Amino acid sequence: MSGKExxxxxxxxxxxxxxLSGWTAVVGGDFLHEIKGEIHxxxxxxxxxxxxxxxxxxxxxxxxxxxxxxxxxxxxxFEANGCSYRARLKEEKEEGIVLYTLIGVIQSGNDYALVNxxxxxxxxxxxxxxxxxxxxxxxxxx
Numbered sequence: 728m729s730g731k732e733x734x735x736x737x738x739x740x741x742x743x744x745x746x747l748s749g750w751t752a753v754v755g756g757d758f759l760h761e762i763k764g765e766i767h768x769x770x771x772x773x774x775x776x777x778x779x780x781x782x783x784x785x786x787x788x789x790x791x792x793x794x795x796x797x798x799x800x801x802x803x804x805f806e807a808n809g810c811s812y813r814a815r816l817k818e819e820k821e822e823g824i825v826l827y828t829l830i831g832v833i834q835s836g837n838d839y840a841l842v843n844x845x846x847x848x849x850x851x852x853x854x855x856x857x858x859x860x861x862x863x864x865x866x867x868x869x
Contacts, residue, residue: 741755742754743755743756746865747778748765748780749838750778750833750840750865751862751864752767752769752861753861754769754776757771758774758776759771765780766778773846773847773851774846774847774854776844777842778862779840779842780838780839781838781839782837783837792832795841796813796814796832797815797817797830798815799817800815800817800818801815802814802815803815803856805860807863809863810833810863812832812859812860813833814829814830814832814842814859815829816828816829824847825849827845827846827847827848828843829842829843829844829845829859830843831843831859833859833864835863835864838864844858
């Protein structure tokens with residue numbers, strides 16, 4: 728992979744497997760990546776990905792996650808890669824701009840990845856879902 732610098736951020740060609748505190752995320756190399764605290768930010772022109780790895784130990788914390796995901800929008804739930812995936816896909820309009828946002832959580836035992844993925848084009852909704860499904864708990868990366 729070739730790496731280039733853009734304002735202190737790195738981008739590469741092809742897909743990149745990012746190791747995120749025991750989670751692995753497959754993200755296009757053309758996304759810029761930045762870490763703020765424990766949150767990983769990936770972005771390019773009209774697409775954004777935010778991933779926050781977390782450990783939760785109580786039902787109260789899980790309830791907070793359910794509130795974060797909310798009840799509006801199309802619901803997605805599935806099992807894959809040894810993880811449980813739950814999300815809502817919402818269409819939001821702000822100042823005439825349409826934004827498609829997937830807010831979700833991926834669970835593996837007491838380990839969670841809170842995820843927010845957004846795009847501006849309806850034709851990129853499948854990309855939102857594919858990106859969400861590409862994040863998994865990696866037992867070799869713990």
